[in-house]
Amino acid sequence: MAKTKIVFINPPYERIAPGYEFVKHITNRSPSLGLLHLAAEVRLHGYEPSIIESDIFDLSIDKVAKKVVAEKPDYVGITLFTVGVWSAATIARKIKQALPNTIIIVGGPHISSMGPETIARFQEFDIAVVGEGERILMELLHTLECKQDLSTVPGIIYRDGDNIRRTPGMAGDKVLDKLPMPAWDLLPDFPHAYKPAIYDFPRGPVATIAASRGCPFHCKFCDTSTFGAKVRHYSPEVVFKMMKHLQNTYGVRHIMFVDDLFLASKVRTTELCNLILEDGMNMTWTCTARVDTVKPDILKLMKKAGCWEISFGLETGSNELLKKMDKVACVEKSEQAVKWTADAGIRTKGLFMLGYPGENQETIQKTKDFVQRIPMTIMNLTKFTPYPGSPVYRDLYGTNIRDDHWEKMNGMNFVWAPEGLTVEELDRQYQKILVSFYRRPKIGLYYLKLTLQYPNHLFRLVRFALGYLNAKLRSFFGGRRGLLVKPHEAHLDV
Ligand code: B12
Numbered sequence: 001m002a003k004t005k006i007v008f009i010n011p012p013y014e015r016i017a018p019g020y021e022f023v024k025h026i027t028n029r030s031p032s033l034g035l036l037h038l039a040a041e042v043r044l045h046g047y048e049p050s051i052i053e054s055d056i057f058d059l060s061i062d063k064v065a066k067k068v069v070a071e072k073p074d075y076v077g078i079t080l081f082t083v084g085v086w087s088a089a090t091i092a093r094k095i096k097q098a099l100p101n102t103i104i105i106v107g108g109p110h111i112s113s114m115g116p117e118t119i120a121r122f123q124e125f126d127i128a129v130v131g132e133g134e135r136i137l138m139e140l141l142h143t144l145e146c147k148q149d150l151s152t153v154p155g156i157i158y159r160d161g162d163n164i165r166r167t168p169g170m171a172g173d174k175v176l177d178k179l180p181m182p183a184w185d186l187l188p189d190f191p192h193a194y195k196p197a198i199y200d201f202p203r204g205p206v207a208t209i210a211a212s213r214g215c216p217f218h219c220k221f222c223d224t225s226t227f228g229a230k231v232r233h234y235s236p237e238v239v240f241k242m243m244k245h246l247q248n249t250y251g252v253r254h255i256m257f258v259d260d261l262f263l264a265s266k267v268r269t270t271e272l273c274n275l276i277l278e279d280g281m282n283m284t285w286t287c288t289a290r291v292d293t294v295k296p297d298i299l300k301l302m303k304k305a306g307c308w309e310i311s312f313g314l315e316t317g318s319n320e321l322l323k324k325m326d327k328v329a330c331v332e333k334s335e336q337a338v339k340w341t342a343d344a345g346i347r348t349k350g351l352f353m354l355g356y357p358g359e360n361q362e363t364i365q366k367t368k369d370f371v372q373r374i375p376m377t378i379m380n381l382t383k384f385t386p387y388p389g390s391p392v393y394r395d396l397y398g399t400n401i402r403d404d405h406w407e408k409m410n411g412m413n414f415v416w417a418p419e420g421l422t423v424e425e426l427d428r429q430y431q432k433i434l435v436s437f438y439r440r441p442k443i444g445l446y447y448l449k450l451t452l453q454y455p456n457h458l459f460r461l462v463r464f465a466l467g468y469l470n471a472k473l474r475s476f477f478g479g480r481r482g483l484l485v486k487p488h489e490a491h492l493d494v
């Protein structure tokens with residue numbers, strides 16, 4: 001008997017500002033780990049899943065829809081970040097036109113925070129799954145197959161005539177070990193097509209793992225609605241097993257841990273490091289950490305076990321802004337943590353944002369001073385975006401944010417400006433902060449050395465440089481005097 005088919009889609013979304021398409025050669029191209037987990041779960045229960053990674057293969061909305069229609073699946077599962085909602089809805093509409101009986105299920109961070117609004121707005125989506133998806137999706141599929149009442153399924157949003165109904169959620173297991181291993185084998189051209197941002201790893205191939213889910217902090221800009229405040233985790237043994245599997249089966253040489261709080265437990269981190277060291281596993285890895293979770297002893301052990309880079313959410317150089325963000329951190333602690341990390345021989349990636357409510361010329365100057373003062377090797381600056389699901393979204397909604405900015409919510413557009421600053425000024429300062437960090441001889445020298453040590457990055461850099469040159473020339477010949485953004489595409493009318 002033919003198996004029931006489910007196509008999972010990571011839809012295309014605007015990841016690069018118009019005019020800057022050449023940037024794709026150096027940006028992060030990681031797959032959706034959520035879909036890999038879901039595909040593994042449904043396969044375990046006898047379904048036949050497949051995965052479409054739109055952006056990684058430059059698939060347009062039309063191409064994705066055509067691919068799905070050709071498959072004639074019984075179900076389609078789409079993962080939704082806020083930025084991808086509109087393109088996902090267009091894909092769903094096209095699928096529904098060709099295959100009216102295919103049931104379209106959505107989930108992911110946007111649904112966990114804006115589920116009812118999204119289902120009400122987009123008739124193309126049939127059912128939404130809120131929060132962690134594995135168990136809920138299985139219960140949902142079982143209920144649909146048996147044509148039972150949807151009100152018995154936990155954690156879903158569905159239509160009942162003209163009404164939108166939401167069922168109560170379910171608590172997840174404290175230990176995640178029972179989940180099947182993510183279905184990396186279903187990813188086309190894995191691991192070679194999936195690369196983190198340039199210089200963000202020493203040598204590929206690379207894969208991602210989420211060793212834990214959830215974060216107990218409540219930073220006001222952060223959307224934690226999918227996994228909530230309770231940290232749940234895999235045992236160190238299972239994380240180690242996943243790393244070993246990736247190394248032995250796919251030749252993976254670098255792991256990116258994407259947990260919100262990889263260092264939530266020093267005990268678990270120590271155990272994982274010891275397992276790696278006992279095995280002699282020759283692998284590098286990166287993770288994220290809060291500045292208050294690192295100390296010299298654990299950093300030294302992590303370095304020995306292959307840790308290559310830690311991403312810290314440093315956010316800003318202003319204590320006043322950190323307080324407004326409820327970050328429960330201070331600039332002095334951040335500085336200490338970055339110094340300890342550098343002393344241990346691990347690179348620091350600093351994650352910053354510009355334009356948070358309360359930002360002004362003084363806080364911007366503090367950030368510029370801060371980034372030059374600390375021994376950080378890579379700086380990631382995002383344009384403050386009030387993502388639905390973050391506490392600050394609720395604070396700002398009703399001022400000058402509009403929900404039809406969803407497709408611009410990718411951290412690369414200012415969809416909101418703090419009092420006293422315009423979007424134009426923020427854009428100017430955005431460039432200046434990055435330039436103040438990167439245009440220093442010691443940073444230039446560092447990247448030169450890194451390129452010589454790991455020449456695999458050179459190829460991407462050359463493609464990026466050629467793309468940039470091409471865009472500049474086209475702009476001059478098109479009468480835009482070198483400006484890369486076409487004027488009508490430059491800003492949102494906030
Ligand atoms: C790794 C990561 C990335 C990677 C990979 C992205 C990807 N497609 O997965 C990269 C670097 C590419 C990335 C990019 C961006 N990211 Co990101 N990213 C993350 C991070 C740190 C981990 C994601 C992860 O792998 N989680 C583990 C897996 C298992 O969980 P999951 O994907 O959520 O899936 C589970 C459930 O959501 C649900 N589910 C998901 N999809 C579906 C679909 C169906 C049908 C069902 C039933 C269930 C379901 O079930 C899954 C299994 O339990 C999260 C933070 C977080 N804690 O999740 C931020 C996060 C998801 N990113 C975020 C953002 C904003 C972005 C960007 C838009 C901008 C930016 N600043 O980086 C871009 C572009 C987004 C895109 N469409 O890819 C926000 C999303 C907020 C929002 N409302 O949109 C988050 C929540 C960070 C935050 N706290 O604010 N990101």
Ligand code: SF4
Pocket residue numbers: 215216217218219222223224260261290313
């Ligand atoms: S920013 Fe980091 S520490 Fe703060 S709530 Fe989000 S995941 Fe947790």
